[in-house]
Amino acid sequence: MSNISPLAFVHDEAVIGKNCEIGPFCYIDKDVVIGDNNRLMNSVTLFSGTRMGSGNVVFPGAVIGAIPQDLKFRGEETWAVIGDNNTIRENVTINRGTAAQGRTVVGSNNLLMEGMHVAHDVNIGNGCIIGNTTKLAGEVVVDDYAIISACVLVHQFCRIGGYVMVGGGTRTSQDIPPFTMAAREPVAYCGLNMVGLRRRGMSPELIENIHNAYRILYQRGKLREECLAQIREEVPMSKEIEYILDFVGSSKRGIIK
Numbered sequence: 001m002s003n004i005s006p007l008a009f010v011h012d013e014a015v016i017g018k019n020c021e022i023g024p025f026c027y028i029d030k031d032v033v034i035g036d037n038n039r040l041m042n043s044v045t046l047f048s049g050t051r052m053g054s055g056n057v058v059f060p061g062a063v064i065g066a067i068p069q070d071l072k073f074r075g076e077e078t079w080a081v082i083g084d085n086n087t088i089r090e091n092v093t094i095n096r097g098t099a100a101q102g103r104t105v106v107g108s109n110n111l112l113m114e115g116m117h118v119a120h121d122v123n124i125g126n127g128c129i130i131g132n133t134t135k136l137a138g139e140v141v142v143d144d145y146a147i148i149s150a151c152v153l154v155h156q157f158c159r160i161g162g163y164v165m166v167g168g169g170t171r172t173s174q175d176i177p178p179f180t181m182a183a184r185e186p187v188a189y190c191g192l193n194m195v196g197l198r199r200r201g202m203s204p205e206l207i208e209n210i211h212n213a214y215r216i217l218y219q220r221g222k223l224r225e226e227c228l229a230q231i232r233e234e235v236p237m238s239k240e241i242e243y244i245l246d247f248v249g250s251s252k253r254g255i256i257k
Contacts, residue, residue: 005042014046017054032065035084049077049096053084053108061091068095068120070138083108083126094118100139113150131168143178147196161247163200165193175251177217178243179210187256189218202240209235213244224248 002016007024010016014028017036022028025043032046035054043060046052050065058064065080067073078097085108088094092112097103101121106112108126115133118124124142131150136142140154143162148154152166155173160166164176167183167190176182179197181190192214197207213235217227228249235241248255 023060029065047080047096049079050082051079052082055085056082056088057086058088059090059092059114062088062093064088064092064094065096066093068098068138070098070120073098073120078120079103081105083110086110086112088112089114091115092118095120097121098138107144119156125162145196145200147193155253158253159247159251162243163193163196165196172256174254174256175247177214177247177251177255179240180214182256189214189256206238206240209238210240210244213241217244217248 002018002020004010004022005024008022008026010022010028011030013030015033017034019037020034021039023040023042026040027045029046029048031048032050034052037055038052039057041058041060044058045063047065064082076099080094080096081103083106086106089112091114094106095104098120104118104121105123106118107124110124110128112130113132116130117135119136119138121139122136125144127145128142130148133150134148134152136154137156139157141159143160145162146160146164148160148166149168151169153171154160158172159175161176161178163179165181166176170183170187172187179192181193183190192211213231216230228245231245
C-alpha cells in the first residue's frame with residue numbers, strides 16, 4: 001500500500017508500485033510507471049513517458065519526463081527511464097528522448113545534485129555523482145562511476161568516461177577519457193583520478209599501466225592511431241586498457257588535450 005497525499009494529483013492511468021510515498025502537490029501524469037519503495041517529496045512532477053524503477057528518492061521541484069528542448073521533436077512517443085536507488089535532488093530536470101535515441105536513461109545508484117539538467121537522449125550509467133547546476137546537453141553519454149563537479153557544461157554528443165573527476169566550472173565540447181581528471185579553461189587533461197581509482201580498489205600495478213597508457217596517448221607529435229598502436233605494443237592488456245583503447249579509438253568529437 002502506497003502513501004499518497006490527498007493534495008497530490010495522480011492520473012488514473014498512472015501505475016504506482018508498492019510502498020511508495022507521494023507528497024503534497026506532486027503531479028503524476030498518465031503513462032507514468034514507477035516501481036516499489038519510491039519516495040517523491042512535495043512538488044515533484046512526473047510527465048508522460050516516465051519509467052522509474054525502485055528505491056528512488058526525488059526531492060522537491062524535480063521534473064522528470066518533460067518534452068525535449070529540441071525543435072526537431074514532433075511529439076513522438078519517447079521515454080525518460082530511471083533505474084533504482086537514485087537520489088534526485090531539488091529542481092533537477094530530466095527530459096525524455098527524441099526520435100534520435102527514443103529514451104533518456106539514468107541508471108542506478110546515482111546522485112544528481114540540485115538544479116542539474118539532463119537533456120534529451122542522454123545516457124547516464126551507474127554510480128555517478130553529478131554536481132549542482134551541471135548541464136548535460138542532448139545525447140551526452142556518461143559512463144559508470146563518473147564524478148562531475150558543480151557548474152559543468154557538457155556539449156551535445158560528448159562522452160564522459162568512467163571513473164573520471166571533472167572539476168567545477170569546466171566546459172567541454174570534447175570527450176573526456178576514462179580514469180582521468182579534467183579541469184582548467186580551456187578544459188585539459190590533468191592526470192589520473194588517483195584517489196578515485198584507489199577507492200575503487202585498483203592495484204598499484206594496474207594504475208601504473210593506466211598511467212603509462214595516457215603517457216603514450218598524450219605525448220606530442222604523434223597521431224592518435226600511432227599512440228593507440230604503441231599502447232597495444234607496450235602496455236600489458238587488461239579490461240581497463242581495452243576500455244581506454246576502445247573509448248579513444250571510437251571518439252567522434254576527439255578527446256580533450
